[in-house]
Amino acid sequence: MSDLQARFDQAQIDVKQLSERPSNMSLLRLYALFKQGSEGDAHGDKPGMTDFVGRYKFEAWEALRGTAREQAMEQYIALVEELRSGAAS
Structure with missing residues (x-):
């Protein structure tokens, strides 16, 4: 497993x-x-208009289209660290 x-x-x-x-x-x-x-990258059907939460989640994921998996992993790790330290909420 990689670092x-x-x-x-x-x-x-x-x-x-x-x-x-x-x-x-x-x-x-x-x-x-x-x-x-x-x-x-996001795949599958976008949730319908009545599934507000699902639609927002899909659109947020879709907005990252083209972002390398490794880069997204690094950004996720950094955001979790910010949340743990109280820098973000």
Whole structure:
């Protein structure tokens, strides 16, 4: 397992142990970066207009199209570290 993958996996554990719930925007960013880092570019059908949460999540992931998986993993790790230190909310 690569060092980056190990750090990405640890960040997934760390994010679940945050003392405070992140803001909705931070949660959306975490979701999109996680999906891009683990699956690559968005695929599948965009959720319908009545599925607001699903649609926002898909659009956030879709906005990262073309971002390298490794870059998304690094950004996810950095965001989790910011949240752990209290720099972001």
